[in-house]
Amino acid sequence: MGSASTQMTITLYDFELSGNCYKLRLLMSILKLRYDIIPVDFYPGRQHKADWFLRLNPFGQLPVIKDDELVLSDSGAILAYLAKKYDETGLWFPDDPAITAEVLRWHAIADDITATSSSARLVLGMFYEFDLEKAQQGAHRIFRLMDEHLWFGEREGRDWLCSPDHPTTADIACFPYVMLSEEGGISRQDYPALRRWTDRVRRIPGFVVMSGIFPAGRAAS
Amino acid sequence: MESRKAKFIGETVLSGYAVVRQIPGAKMTSPIDPITADLWQVIAATDEVAIGVVETTLLLDQPIAITRDKDGLPVVWRRTSEARGDEIDPETIFDRLPVITGYGYIWTSFGNPPKELFPIPEYAEADRKNMSCGSIGLYVSAPRAVENFLDMGHFPYVHTDILGAEPHTEVKEYDVEVSEERDEVLATRCRFFQPRAALSATEGQEVEYVYRVPHPFCSVLYKSCPEDDSRRDVIAIFLQPMTEERCRAHLLQSMVDSTSTITDLRRFQQTIFGQDKPILENQYPKRLPLDPRSETPIRADKSAIAYRRWLSQKGITYGVIPMAS
Numbered sequence: 001m002g003s004a005s006t007q008m009t010i011t012l013y014d015f016e017l018s019g020n021c022y023k024l025r026l027l028m029s030i031l032k033l034r035y036d037i038i039p040v041d042f043y044p045g046r047q048h049k050a051d052w053f054l055r056l057n058p059f060g061q062l063p064v065i066k067d068d069e070l071v072l073s074d075s076g077a078i079l080a081y082l083a084k085k086y087d088e089t090g091l092w093f094p095d096d097p098a099i100t101a102e103v104l105r106w107h108a109i110a111d112d113i114t115a116t117s118s119s120a121r122l123v124l125g126m127f128y129e130f131d132l133e134k135a136q137q138g139a140h141r142i143f144r145l146m147d148e149h150l151w152f153g154e155r156e157g158r159d160w161l162c163s164p165d166h167p168t169t170a171d172i173a174c175f176p177y178v179m180l181s182e183e184g185g186i187s188r189q190d191y192p193a194l195r196r197w198t199d200r201v202r203r204i205p206g207f208v209v210m211s212g213i214f215p216a217g218r219a220a221s
Numbered sequence: 222m223e224s225r226k227a228k229f230i231g232e233t234v235l236s237g238y239a240v241v242r243q244i245p246g247a248k249m250t251s252p253i254d255p256i257t258a259d260l261w262q263v264i265a266a267t268d269e270v271a272i273g274v275v276e277t278t279l280l281l282d283q284p285i286a287i288t289r290d291k292d293g294l295p296v297v298w299r300r301t302s303e304a305r306g307d308e309i310d311p312e313t314i315f316d317r318l319p320v321i322t323g324y325g326y327i328w329t330s331f332g333n334p335p336k337e338l339f340p341i342p343e344y345a346e347a348d349r350k351n352m353s354c355g356s357i358g359l360y361v362s363a364p365r366a367v368e369n370f371l372d373m374g375h376f377p378y379v380h381t382d383i384l385g386a387e388p389h390t391e392v393k394e395y396d397v398e399v400s401e402e403r404d405e406v407l408a409t410r411c412r413f414f415q416p417r418a419a420l421s422a423t424e425g426q427e428v429e430y431v432y433r434v435p436h437p438f439c440s441v442l443y444k445s446c447p448e449d450d451s452r453r454d455v456i457a458i459f460l461q462p463m464t465e466e467r468c469r470a471h472l473l474q475s476m477v478d479s480t481s482t483i484t485d486l487r488r489f490q491q492t493i494f495g496q497d498k499p500i501l502e503n504q505y506p507k508r509l510p511l512d513p514r515s516e517t518p519i520r521a522d523k524s525a526i527a528y529r530r531w532l533s534q535k536g537i538t539y540g541v542i543p544m545a546s
Contacts, residue, residue, distance in 0.1 A: 015488075016488050017491055039484045041484045044269055044353065044354075044355040045484065045487070047484070125357055125498075126356075126357065127358060127469075182502065183498065185360070211491070211492050211493075211494075212495050212498060
């Protein structure tokens, strides 16, 4: 962290226990971007609904990023922005129209994972009043489809969610609330291909953890 | 349980009529041992309960409701049809549970609680930053969470590069006693090398801890303060037993730190606690076994052994697997 001379000053409005904020910390770590953190007390302080925060994002949601004067919100949109702007390899958010569509398709699924797995976690951990059973069932449905997709992928030699032979922002977007699902009472025991994929994500050079997510074991899975 | 009608003014506020009432559709409840019933149980951070608005939670399998009256004093009762967020006139609530406030939290009881909470004198020191750090749900019993709080052995592995780091993994010899006079477990001379002992720490240091367990479901730790050698930071965990296998952890920090903001300090503590959560929730059984033969202790577990024995001698059965008699 700290200001950089070669890049503009990126500031992340961040809550440590938020998987959506972690998506950006993870990609910025992989891309070796330096950034400053402004902690936002999401719980119990509810600062994401405070006036000063609503001026940054009227929808009252984390994360928000400031890149010099540019203010952006929505984790999926910011992942795309950071990759397009700072990833010189062009691998994390590829330009090819068909692959862009694939990546965006998984960004949308990542939002569905947030609406299910993350909601269940908020019910059990922070006492939000969502329908727990519905959230858990919804997450299982997504995880089953992901597990199938990844299982067939492995048979075809594809390790990641999208077709290129390298990870994209789709993998970053879907990863956190898959990994945090146990906190929402959602076991991943029945999804072996999904678990193998989480191990691969955790071995990406530059990977960082957040509270609740541990590094992959040292042995190969 | 005996009803009480005593009323106090001051720190000990209200004691009302504890009416046992079966909620329609409520799940079968576990028997509450008389020791647990008579304890003060933490239920919410005072500031997080709005005046005239209903907050709800679960305590010892019982649904309860909380609000605050126009003077800010908490009112607690067994929940019937009220929903969270409802507006309510506290004057209309007659069947109240006993209430006390302390350390930024609201406490209640289903029995005959003592006059006062256990003491944390440091909390009253004027220059400390006192704060709640969020009430976090845990899928494990309250005693398991207390035991994890007492354990230093996991620091390098779970709180890597903050509260511990390899190769500094040794838990050095420390002292444990059960204070008869204060009826609490006390562990002293606990020392551990910590890369970042507190938010205010700028370098790794050997940190000295004192742990107190002054309540079967609460623990208070004192650790050397990076900013002032002569004082200690205080971090406490108050567990609200929701069921025998679920609890809600209420975290208190009482810090000597002239530079950090409350948001920064909360973040530091939540980072630590978020690391503990999955480890705790993977413990089986969820209830704490009190039979010394059921789990193999090592030297580092001295305080845990004393804690289990203390619970057993008290006759606590809620949230534990008691010794076969």
